[in-house]
Amino acid sequence: MSLVLGGCELPAQILFPSLFLIVRTLVNGLAGFAYLYLRSDYYWKSKLVMWSSMFACCCALSSIGGMFSFLTGEFLVRGAMEGVVRCLIATLGIPLALYLHAFNFQKYQSIPFSGMSVILIGDASVLVFVLLEIFWAGADYRITVSFAVAYICILGMTLVAVWAMHDMCAEQADIIALQAESQRLQGERELFRATEATLEDLRCIRHDLKNQYSYMQILLSQKRYGELEAYFQQLTDHLPAQLNYIDCGNRAVNAILNMEMGKAKKEDVQMEHQLVVPPVLPFAEDDLCALLANLLDNAIEECARLRQVKDLPVSLRLEIYPHRTYLYIMCRNTTDRKQLQRRGTALSTTKADGRLHGYGTRIISKIAEKYNGCAEFGLDSGNFVAKIMIDMLSGETGGVTA
Structure with a gap:
């Protein structure tokens, strides 16, 4: 030319x-x-x-x-x-x-x-x-x-x-x-509190078991077998039908989701889930923690707000499963928002202080793009729906394991 x-x-x-x-x-x-x-x-x-x-x-x-x-x-x-x-x-x-x-x-x-x-x-x-x-x-x-x-x-x-x-x-x-770092530290604090509460529960259980064993030993030594059988039946009836613990097969995801389930339980929000997570994921643990924590924190906060302010019935559902070479993550929660306000590729926050909030969706989008994926946010029949796909072939070596 x-x-x-x-x-x-x-x-x-x-x-x-x-x-x-x-x-x-x-x-x-x-x-x-x-x-x-x-x-x-x-x-x-x-x-x-x-x-x-x-x-x-x-x-x-x-x-x-x-x-x-x-x-x-x-x-x-x-x-x-x-x-x-x-x-x-x-x-x-x-x-x-x-x-x-x-x-x-x-x-x-x-x-x-x-x-x-x-x-x-x-x-x-x-x-x-x-x-x-x-x-x-x-x-x-x-x-x-x-x-x-x-x-x-x-x-x-x-x-x-x-x-x-x-x-x-x-x-x-x-x-x-x-x-993102603040989110990770907050997650670690929540995990520490949950671990501390679990240890306290274990101490109480140990104390109760010690008393129960002593009582059963007395019944057994006195050959009061009928009372012992009735006592066993009473203990069986009081056992919980199932433990409220998520075990999806991946250690890191288990820790994050159980921490978030504890937050949802405090806010009286029922969290449904359908999880099929590979035991080994190629993503950095910090990235996975930031993505899931931001996703679920936003959903739990929105559901809690609707319950407290408007006394509306709420629902929260999380799905994670592989789709070809991608890990698909979907989070759906009840909302009263009629339209989404966007700032570039991210969503505007609905909180009072926009300077300190509104970075959750940006962090989610940034992590998705880091792993050759995408994040999509939308409204569907009174629900806020977030869909994320991240490429499991583009992740870092030595990522999240079971």
């Missing part, structure tokens, strides 16, 4: 100078976009910001170089010095490229659309000035100076916007990471 343009440059500049400059600018932009689209593994938003910013910077530097070269020849000295000035300004493309590479958005999966729009508007403004300069610059040195100052200001604002947007995304990612 460059060779074709190079061969046509001289006759085209003579016959259609303005049109040729416009076509060359557009072709260079399309060539850069095609190269970045085919060769880069960045997310599409990161590609768009990188391409538009780099293209605008190149156009701005080319125009600024031409303007300063023109002003050098106009007021200082003509000849080689004009070319030196143009070359020096062109070399600024290297630090600009390094700057954009350092502040790229590749590792951030959620980029606010408003911030990205500010960057793109700044880039578009540079391109508009390029087109205007093609027709107006050169007629008067004052116009050239005005264009040069405008280029520098808009380019500076765009670069500052890139830095500010990158800083915002980094801060948001840190908040999500801290929220």
